[in-house]
Amino acid sequence: MEIHNLSKQNSILNSFLSELRDVNIQRDAMRFRRNIERVGEILAYEMSKSLNYRSENTQTPLGTSSAKLPQNEIVLCSILRAGIPLHNGLLNYFDRAENAFISAYRQHKENPETFEIVVEYLACPSLENKTLILADPMLATGQSMVATFEALKAFGTPKDIHLISVIGAKPGVNFVKKHFGKHTKLWIGTIDDKLNEKGYIIPGLGDAGDLAFGEKLQH
Numbered sequence: 001m002e003i004h005n006l007s008k009q010n011s012i013l014n015s016f017l018s019e020l021r022d023v024n025i026q027r028d029a030m031r032f033r034r035n036i037e038r039v040g041e042i043l044a045y046e047m048s049k050s051l052n053y054r055s056e057n058t059q060t061p062l063g064t065s066s067a068k069l070p071q072n073e074i075v076l077c078s079i080l081r082a083g084i085p086l087h088n089g090l091l092n093y094f095d096r097a098e099n100a101f102i103s104a105y106r107q108h109k110e111n112p113e114t115f116e117i118v119v120e121y122l123a124c125p126s127l128e129n130k131t132l133i134l135a136d137p138m139l140a141t142g143q144s145m146v147a148t149f150e151a152l153k154a155f156g157t158p159k160d161i162h163l164i165s166v167i168g169a170k171p172g173v174n175f176v177k178k179h180f181g182k183h184t185k186l187w188i189g190t191i192d193d194k195l196n197e198k199g200y201i202i203p204g205l206g207d208a209g210d211l212a213f214g215e216k217l218q219h
């Protein structure tokens, strides 16, 4: 897997990531969602450099302009619910993409430290020969990414696969690396060192779904 960790370069992205992590700024859920969306826009721009381009002519009122334009048929798939603001950011740039949504949540059994990933809702167009972008802001253990990809296999074989995430943890990135082929590309804001015993990224930012949309009751 090719890993593009964008925080390795100095850019405005680092300001958005710092705001997402900041406990005080996090109280503003609208700003939290918008910062996830802005990171999505930056990741979309960076990822767009790896698409396939062909020269095309555009008629202007005064002449003809030639430019290399991306040719890929993109399917943008996000994991509910924290994926919604990231999806919006990606869709702001890949505005002609087809869209897929899949739900994945952690179901805790008696022991709060163990959970399994439950996939319930899935709406997806054909993925055959298309460019699949699988987006989730948090790549913690990596189990949600892998479980959703397994569920998506029934919709065809994509030509190429891009994983997009805001914050990852090293163990989760390694887990995902084992499950996806070497041609898969990961575009990620930054990668933290570890997870805590509940599978949360440390230092991370907390629970992205709750910060964006409010706490949910466990069921």
Ligand SMILES: O=P(O)(O)OC[C@H]1O[C@H](OP(=O)(O)OP(=O)(O)O)[C@H](O)[C@@H]1O
Binding pocket: 079, 080, 081, 082, 083, 104, 105, 106, 117, 136, 137, 138, 139, 140, 141, 142, 143, 144, 145, 172, 199, 207, 208, 209, 210
């Ligand atoms: O890499 P993993 O260990 O699988 O963890 C990451 C998952 O956890 C979060 O979702 P969560 O289960 O909190 O659901 P939510 O979006 O509904 O809050 C996040 O959006 C990922 O989907």
Ligand SMILES: O=c1cc[nH]c(=O)[nH]1
Binding pocket: 082, 138, 140, 199, 200, 201, 202, 204, 205, 206, 207, 208, 209
């Ligand atoms: O750190 C984490 C791990 C999973 N889900 C989150 O929202 N945050």
Ligand SMILES: [Mg+2]
Binding pocket: 082, 207, 208, 209, 210
């Ligand atoms: Mg959550």
